Structures are given as structure tokens and as C-alpha cells.
Amino acid sequence: MVLNYIWIAFFLVAFAVAVGKLVICGDTAVFTEIIQSSFESAKSGFEISLGLTGILTLWLGIMKIGERGGVVQSFARMASPVFGALFPGIPKGHPVTGSIFMNLSANLLGLDNAATPMGLKAMQQLQELNGEKNRASDAMIMFLCINASGLTLIPITIMMYRAQLGSANPSDVFLPILLATLVSTLTAIFVVCVRQRINILQKNLLLFLGGLAALTVGVVVLFRSLDQQQVSTYSTLFANTLLFTIICGFIVCGIRKKIQVYDAFIEGAKEGFKTAITIIPYLIAILVGIGVFRASGAMDFIVEGIKAGVGAMGLDTEFVGGLPTMLMKPLSGSGARGMMLDAMNTYGVDSFVGRLASIVQGSTDTTFYVVALYYGSVNIRNTRYTVPCSLLADLTGAVAAIFLTYLFFNYV
Numbered sequence: 001m002v003l004n005y006i007w008i009a010f011f012l013v014a015f016a017v018a019v020g021k022l023v024i025c026g027d028t029a030v031f032t033e034i035i036q037s038s039f040e041s042a043k044s045g046f047e048i049s050l051g052l053t054g055i056l057t058l059w060l061g062i063m064k065i066g067e068r069g070g071v072v073q074s075f076a077r078m079a080s081p082v083f084g085a086l087f088p089g090i091p092k093g094h095p096v097t098g099s100i101f102m103n104l105s106a107n108l109l110g111l112d113n114a115a116t117p118m119g120l121k122a123m124q125q126l127q128e129l130n131g132e133k134n135r136a137s138d139a140m141i142m143f144l145c146i147n148a149s150g151l152t153l154i155p156i157t158i159m160m161y162r163a164q165l166g167s168a169n170p171s172d173v174f175l176p177i178l179l180a181t182l183v184s185t186l187t188a189i190f191v192v193c194v195r196q197r198i199n200i201l202q203k204n205l206l207l208f209l210g211g212l213a214a215l216t217v218g219v220v221v222l223f224r225s226l227d228q229q230q231v232s233t234y235s236t237l238f239a240n241t242l243l244f245t246i247i248c249g250f251i252v253c254g255i256r257k258k259i260q261v262y263d264a265f266i267e268g269a270k271e272g273f274k275t276a277i278t279i280i281p282y283l284i285a286i287l288v289g290i291g292v293f294r295a296s297g298a299m300d301f302i303v304e305g306i307k308a309g310v311g312a313m314g315l316d317t318e319f320v321g322g323l324p325t326m327l328m329k330p331l332s333g334s335g336a337r338g339m340m341l342d343a344m345n346t347y348g349v350d351s352f353v354g355r356l357a358s359i360v361q362g363s364t365d366t367t368f369y370v371v372a373l374y375y376g377s378v379n380i381r382n383t384r385y386t387v388p389c390s391l392l393a394d395l396t397g398a399v400a401a402i403f404l405t406y407l408f409f410n411y412v
Contacts, residue, residue, distance in 0.1 A: 183363075
């Protein structure tokens with residue numbers, strides 16, 4: 001329901017801004033740009049879905065082997081103490097717990113190509129437990145909000161962009177990014193727990209959050225002992241080794257269980273292909289809405305309005321240069337990345353705005369893309385309070401990014 005209203009708002013606001021630019025500024029090209037953007041966004045949505053087809057086919061095939069071989073069930077038992085508290089509606093020992101565990105672990109390690117198929121598999125399993133097939137369940141909402149918060153331990157891609165643009169110390173944003181995304185994730189968990197009346201003071205949850213904090217500290221300590229080249233090398237090596245180990249481990253477990261491994265892979269791969277086809281309309285719809293909103297100039301209008309308001313209150317307006325990345329991040333991952341690179345090129349990679357854009361880019365995931373992709377894969381139309389909770393997590397991540405940029409880089 002919320003996504004429906006937001007999608008309509010994209011078009012109505014874009015139309016109002018475009019008419020204003022035409023009448024007041026005489027911009028005769030604005031409607032042409034909007035239509036071109038809608039065509040390009042539709043093409044992009046299809047290309048993204050097409051690109052996901054191969055990845056989904058591969059990983060859902062591997063997941064089917066893991067499911068038949070008992071690996072996913074083992075992960076479910078391992079994660080049940082914590083996930084039983086966060087997802088009380090999921091039966092104890094259900095395979096979806098293992099899928100959620102693998103998805104969140106892959107996201108934590110920055111393994112996007114593996115995380116998305118695992119997440120879509122989890123959504124399909126959650127849909128099987130869902131009593132109202134058109135309405136998001138409580139477990140789906142918790143899962144989506146945690147995904148949208150985008151917790152990642154090592155933002156290697158952002159640091160590589162900074163290195164390519166000549167940063168004196170590409171990794172100096174690592175700790176602020178880690179703290180900002182941790183704030184975003186904890187906000188998502190807390191808000192959904194409050195909304196679903198889940199007791200966040202349960203022993204298992206407190207131990208989990210404490211373990212997460214300890215892991216964060218450990219990564220920080222390790223990171224500080226390595227130079228930029230070592231971080232890049234070891235991160236890539238670890239990620240690729242882990243992925244191939246998972247594939248081989250699933251196959252070995254399938255052999256031990258005496259299942260037909262190849263047939264199991266084909267069965268899962270067929271599910272991946274069907275899922276990729278299902279999400280095409282949902283992705284095109286949300287990306288066209290976002291594209292129209294951007295092309296109309298509505299984004300620039302909002303940024304300038306915020307800058308004027310902040311300046312009128314006598315506050316520092318330097319952070320406003322990072323607002324395009326902040327506002328774009330929930331809407332479009334590629335758009336936010338473009339805004340980040342533009343900020344680095346315009347203001348300088350090691351400037352306040354350049355660093356702020358980097359931290360914002362790493363603090364959360366792309367909310368509307370995640371919602372459209374995951375809910376679209378199971379034909380959920382009533383997303384309930386998923387979007388507001390996710391956007392609140394995005395907002396806290398953005399505010400934390402601003403605060404941490406001022407704090408870490410001595411701008412206060």
C-alpha cells in the first residue's frame with residue numbers, strides 16, 4: 001500500500017516540477033528528458049533482471065543441493081536461538097532459517113551475487129508459511145528491513161573507488177562506514193521489534209548484538225593492521241574462496257546423502273529462472289518511477305530547499321553537498337553510486353563532501369530496489385510497514401554518516 005502511494009507520488013511530483021520548469025524557466029526539453037529517462041529506466045530494469053537470471057539459476061540450484069543434502073537445515077539449527085527471537089512466527093528448525101542465515105551472512109561479507117539469490121529463496125520459503133499471500137508477514141518485514149539496512153563489514157568497492165580517484169588514504173572512511181551501517185541495522189531491528197512487540201531484551205538477542213559488536217571491533221583491529229593493497233587482496237581472496245567452498249561443500253554433502261546432485265541442481269535452477277521472470281514487472285515499475293522523478297529535477301529542487309532551510313537556521317550547510325547521494329541511496333544503487341562519484345570529482349575525493357558521500361553510500365542498502373525485488377518475487381502487494389521502517393533506518397544511517405564525518409575528520 002505504501003509503495004503504491006510512493007510510486008504515484010514519483011509521477012505527480014515529477015509532473016508538477018516539470019510544468020513549473022516549463023512555465024517559469026522556459027525549459028522546453030524537460031518533458032523530453034523525462035520520457036527518455038522512462039525508456040532508459042525500463043531498459044535498465046529488464047537488463048538487471050536478465051543479469052540476475054544466470055546468478056539466480058546458479059545459486060538456487062546450489063541451494064537446492066544444500067537443502068537436499070541437509071546443509072541448510074544445519075544452518076537453521078545453528079541460527080535458531082537468535083532467529084527464533086527475531087522471527088517468532090517461523091517454526092523451529094524450518095529450512096527458511098538456514099536460508100535467512102546464509103543471506104545475512106553473505107550480505108555481511110559483501111557477497112552480493114550470492115546474497116540476492118539466497119534472499120529470494122528465503123522469501124519463497126517465507127511465502128509458503130504466509131497465511132495471507134498478498135500481504136507481507138511479520139517475518140518478511142523483519143527480513144526485508146534488515147536487508148535494506150545493508151550491514152557490511154568491509155566496503156571494499158567504495159575504498160577501491162576512492163583509490164582510483166587519488167585519495168591519500170582510501171581506507172580512512174572504513175570505520176565511519178562500519179559504524180554508520182551498524183547504526184542503521186540496529187535501528188531497523190529495534191523499530192521492527194517494537195512494532196511487532198518482540199522483547200529485544202531477550203538473552204539470545206543481547207548475546208547476538210554483543211557478538212556483532214565484538215565482530216565489528218575485531219574487524220576494525222584487523223583492518224588497522226593492514227595496508228590498502230592487503231585489504232583489497234585478502235578481501236577478494238577470502239570472498240572467492242568462501243563462495244567456492246560453499247559450492248563444493250554443498251555438493252559433498254549431497255553425495256554423502258546419496259542424492260542425485262545434478263538433478264537437484266537442475267530443479268533449483270528452474271526455480272531461479274522462474275523467479276527472474278517474475279520480478280521483471282516489479283523492477284521496471286519502480287525504476288521507471290525513480291527515473292522520472294530524477295529527470296524532472298525534483299531531486300535538485302528538494303536539495304536546494306533543504307540547503308536554504310538549513311542556512312536560514314544559521315547552521316553549517318557543507319553537508320548539503322552529500323544530500324544527493326543520501327536522497328538517491330534508497331531509490332537507486334547505481335544512481336547513488338553516480339552521485340557519490342560526482343561528489344568526489346566535484347568537491348575532491350578527500351574533501352568533507354567526498355568523504356561524506358562515501359560514508360553515506362556504504363551506510364545502507366537500496367530500500368526501494370530491495371522491496372520491489374524481494375516482494376515482487378512472491379507477488380506481495382501489501383507491504384504493510386516495511387517501507388516506513390526501512391526508510392527510518394536509512395534516515396538514521398544518513399544522520400549517523402553526517403555526524404561521523406564531522407567527528408572523524410575534525411570538522412567540528
